[in-house]
Amino acid sequence: MPMIQAKNLWKTYGDNIVLERMNVSVNAGEFITMVGTSGCGKSTFLKMLLGMESPSSGELLLDGKPIPDEPDQSRGIVFQQYSVFPHLTVLENVIIAREFEYSPLLGKLFGSKKKAVVEEAKALLESVGLTQATHRYPHELSGGMKQRLAIAQALIRQPRILLLDEPFGALDPGIRADMHQLILELWRKHNLTIFMVTHDLSEGFYLGTRLWVFDKLRRDNQAPTAYGASITYDLPVTRNNTQVPPELKTVTQEIQDF
Template sequence: MIEAPKMIEAKNLWKRYGDNVVLERINMSVAEGEFVTMVGTSGCGKSTFLKMLLGTETPTSGEMLLDGKPIPDEPGPDRGIVFQQYSVFPHMTVLENVMTAKAFARNGITGYLFGGAKRQARDEAKAMLDQVGLSQALDKYPHELSGGMKQRLAIAQALLGKPRILLLDEPFGALDPGIRADMHELVLNLWHEHKLTVFMVTHDLKEGFYLGTRLWVFDKLRQDPQAPNAYGASITYDLPVGKLDRATYEEIDDNLRPVAQLA
């Protein structure tokens, strides 16, 4: 069997803040089109790892590569991100919020859209909002939206630039279970339709098993009670979970439920 080309690769990756070691000895590779979910204790470096993929944090040592080259140390249109806190402009309508995401991607001092570019951005924004189920809310303002609708808006913003990689930082943690189930279906559909490579941080182990093709567990292999920050987390488990039948999934979920609060 031919091995899929490596899209994202980490080689002996470390991240320190002064004497505080957050991540250590991270070695992994991800092929294009994979969906990686990440769980682990609070403060174990999951979000820091996501920020290194985005380009807002850089490795202290080692390498983080995209297509064999170091990931740029700034966000780019090839990487979209959605946070748990809704990153929308409260004074703009749903449609204006998504169009603004398109404007920010343009070169130039202002990023303003005029004429044909504005019409194209409006059409693309409407099409994306239709895909995420917000076609009936184009003229609403964020304060008029439910939490689930705000996350749909944030996803539309992230995807309008047609990124190759979608980064999700606990995007559904504040949502009710029923709304989360709808968002799971939406993200899976968008993943397939847009042929995305997805990295998602979640505190919910069950969610990680349901959504991902791979589940990563971040944890510390070394501990020093006298110096708790001396060692960082590594990827302690890398489990393929995307093709499990329902019975196997339920069995694994039941076995791992006691450690779900660690995620």
């Protein structure tokens, strides 16, 4: 059975149709990259996978059951804007998720449980290259280091699915290349299923095992919100292939111009 299934999935906000007629399935361990112009529903679909948004009609299933209508441990997310706590150190930023998981009221752990969580967090920080920064605060970190911290935050609860919403868009090219290698290593090491929104086609082809293009099949210039987007291309990707296939030539410039 596929891990994720969308069956005739629609998402609307009043008269504004964002997504329509989505039918797709994803197996565990796939790396899905998603591209498309602004407002075509990529981030909305990501929020639906997380549980922050619910389908207007149709089904979005996880292991054959409707996705829970709120975030849980099985799904972690990393945004473009660094979702870190400025008043906590790097280490504290990572362990806080575990503390609230085990102690929802106090948000604190003590004794052997605290020691185990600290060791787990240190091992994760080592895997993302932040061992030397455990006692620093976010304002002392570079952009790339903050994004590494955000990834560690997402992974500390051992999610099956990692959702990435343009996580590297604000980083310099050299740092982005390092982050590409990091996310591929973590994907393999933790057996993750990843959904990643990007506006960089080369990044999408390089990282993903499948690339989805979101676009509208139907348009009405007099009523631009009357029709929603769907997945117009679902392309299998060969690792390290950054060449845009011929069938995407007509939409490549529109995506990259955004």
